[in-house]
Amino acid sequence: MPVLILSSENQERENEIAQAIAQNLEYTSLNHEFFSEIAHKYTLDSKKLMDAMNITPSILKRMPSKQWYYYLSCVEAGVLDRLLEDNCVCWGLAAHLYVAVVSHVLKVRLIGGHDSIPRSDKRNMTPDEIKKIIAEQERSRENWSMTAYNRKEAHPGLYDMVINLDQVQTDEVVETLSTTMGYPRLKAMTYSINNLTDRALAAKVKNVLLKSLTDVQVEAQNGTVVVTTTSMKRAKSKKIDTIKKLAGQVDGIGYLEVHWNKDMLTEAAMSYR
Amino acid sequence: MALITISRGSFSMGKAVAEKVAAKLKYSILSRDLLFKAGDRFHVPQKTLEKAIHDAPGIFERYSHTKKIFIAYIRATLIDMVAGGNIVYYGLAGHLLLGRLPCVLKVRIIANLEDRVAGRMAGGLSEQKARTMILADADQRRKWTKKIYNADPNDATLYDIVICIDKFSVDDAVDFICQSASRKAFEPTNDCIKQYRDLSLACNAKALLVESFPDVGVICEYGNLLVYATEKEAHTSKFKKIIETFQKENCDIYNLEVHTGLSIPANAV
Numbered sequence: 001m002p003v004l005i006l007s008s009e010n011q012e013r014e015n016e017i018a019q020a021i022a023q024n025l026e027y028t029s030l031n032h033e034f035f036s037e038i039a040h041k042y043t044l045d046s047k048k049l050m051d052a053m054n055i056t057p058s059i060l061k062r063m064p065s066k067q068w069y070y071y072l073s074c075v076e077a078g079v080l081d082r083l084l085e086d087n088c089v090c091w092g093l094a095a096h097l098y099v100a101v102v103s104h105v106l107k108v109r110l111i112g113g114h115d116s117i118p119r120s121d122k123r124n125m126t127p128d129e130i131k132k133i134i135a136e137q138e139r140s141r142e143n144w145s146m147t148a149y150n151r152k153e154a155h156p157g158l159y160d161m162v163i164n165l166d167q168v169q170t171d172e173v174v175e176t177l178s179t180t181m182g183y184p185r186l187k188a189m190t191y192s193i194n195n196l197t198d199r200a201l202a203a204k205v206k207n208v209l210l211k212s213l214t215d216v217q218v219e220a221q222n223g224t225v226v227v228t229t230t231s232m233k234r235a236k237s238k239k240i241d242t243i244k245k246l247a248g249q250v251d252g253i254g255y256l257e258v259h260w261n262k263d264m265l266t267e268a269a270m271s272y273r
Numbered sequence: 274m275a276l277i278t279i280s281r282g283s284f285s286m287g288k289a290v291a292e293k294v295a296a297k298l299k300y301s302i303l304s305r306d307l308l309f310k311a312g313d314r315f316h317v318p319q320k321t322l323e324k325a326i327h328d329a330p331g332i333f334e335r336y337s338h339t340k341k342i343f344i345a346y347i348r349a350t351l352i353d354m355v356a357g358g359n360i361v362y363y364g365l366a367g368h369l370l371l372g373r374l375p376c377v378l379k380v381r382i383i384a385n386l387e388d389r390v391a392g393r394m395a396g397g398l399s400e401q402k403a404r405t406m407i408l409a410d411a412d413q414r415r416k417w418t419k420k421i422y423n424a425d426p427n428d429a430t431l432y433d434i435v436i437c438i439d440k441f442s443v444d445d446a447v448d449f450i451c452q453s454a455s456r457k458a459f460e461p462t463n464d465c466i467k468q469y470r471d472l473s474l475a476c477n478a479k480a481l482l483v484e485s486f487p488d489v490g491v492i493c494e495y496g497n498l499l500v501y502a503t504e505k506e507a508h509t510s511k512f513k514k515i516i517e518t519f520q521k522e523n524c525d526i527y528n529l530e531v532h533t534g535l536s537i538p539a540n541a542v
């Protein structure tokens with residue numbers, strides 16, 4: 001069964017459209033309310049978790065890089081696990097950035113539709129000020145998505161469809177997307193379900209590893225998990241053992257492979273000591 | 274009056290989509306004919322016009338204004354050709370040439386690079402050559418759009434809908450576009466017809482002036498034609514003659530003003 005992922009800078013209209021589609025199609029909704037569930041599941045501070053979804057890591061903002069990546073991995077693992085249940089409309093959880101090509105997942109970007117500044121705030125602003133704030137918001141979102149997933153959030157290539165809301169009404173978008181979700185091409189197939197299951201498994205493993213480690217990339221295919229890591233040569237066996245031990249706790253792994261790369265920069269720096 | 278522009282990269286199935294949309298909505302289809310017509314009207318070889326609308330300006334063209342002249346010719350011809358409405362235009366830069374006109378559904382079709390390369394290879398090219406050609410073409414389009422309109426063709430805000438054809442079949446994309454075109458926002462209104470007429474006057478005036486006065490800006494609002502030129506340009510007899518002839522030939526012009534020494538507004542042609 002298909003999954004719809006929506007992304008937009010205009011949260012007000014995104015919410016409105018997503019909820020209407022979910023109601024229309026009798027799909028479950030997965031939105032920012034899910035953060036509290038994730039915070040509870042992984043015992044995280046929910047305020048910090050929300051912050052991690054909006055800011056890039058910075059000591060000044062009391063969000064160290066290691067913690068930031070761990071928080072993101074918790075969201076990723078939680079959301080992907082939930083998306084496996086199908087028949088779902090998901091928005092506000094940055095899923096468009098980590099759910100790559102899965103044939104029964106439709107990723108839609110909603111642009112325009114005025115702007116993301118609340119009407120009450122706009123009353124005291126000049127058009128130039130509004131433009132400046134919007135440009136700043138866009139820059140900050142791009143910076144976030146590039147740091148987190150190395151993808152430009154606004155790039156149309158990331159989505160299956162981009163709809164400009166400037167000339168269309170909310171109900172027209174709802175109707176169009178509801179019809180689109182019924183297209184036979186979006187029906188879940190064994191291959192696409194396996195694809196999403198592999199992504200969910202990789203996200204779970206990454207989440208377990210990022211709790212105590214850094215510099216890990218995880219991929220999964222048909223239950224085989226490949227972890228790629230970087231460290232100094234002297235820490236190689238210790239790091240590989242730790243990865244095997246930690247990843248072994250995750251259910252569903254058929255075979256685990258660890259690829260190790262030498263951390264040339266640290267090695268070079270240490271050789272001068 | 275409804276008009277659909279379909280922008281696409283090479284081998285992104287845009288042509289197939291455009292043809293099916295036109296057939297389904299019983300609209301006329303327009304692409305290369307535009308260059309034939311513009312060439313005939315302004316006595317410029319079609320190859321030259323094709324180069325002007327496709328290739329990014331070279332070092333010398335940046336100073337000689339040739340691109341500006343040919344694009345003004347193409348734009349004036351396009352506006353006249355689509356004036357009757359009910360047209361699907363899938364040639365180059367339709368979404369930019371028709372500017373901010375209402376009732377124009379601007380569609381972009383995208384496809385993943387591997388499928389496009391495979392499509393190009395079907396013509397008998399090697400994979401490497403096909404990939405190089407597609408990337409070079411995309412690079413020219415990106416540079417052209419950046420230089421002429423200071424925009425990025427990958428910027429989704431330039432379009433009303435962007436469809437990734439990999440996820441859908443051509444028929445799905447056609448259904449989607451036809452459904453969007455039938456929306457109220459794209460229905461022709463009196464205001465929309467007026468704006469077409471105004472843009473047509475402005476583009477035609479610009480096309481006549483551009484060869485001798487490439488930096489002239491033209492705006493038309495409710496039949497009032499405003500020409501922005503420098504003091505020196507406005508006082509030449511050639512300028513006056515062109516303006517007078519144009520006013521005589523176009524009875525739609527309500528009033529014509531020449532503004533000198535003012536900066537050209539951003540929405541001027």
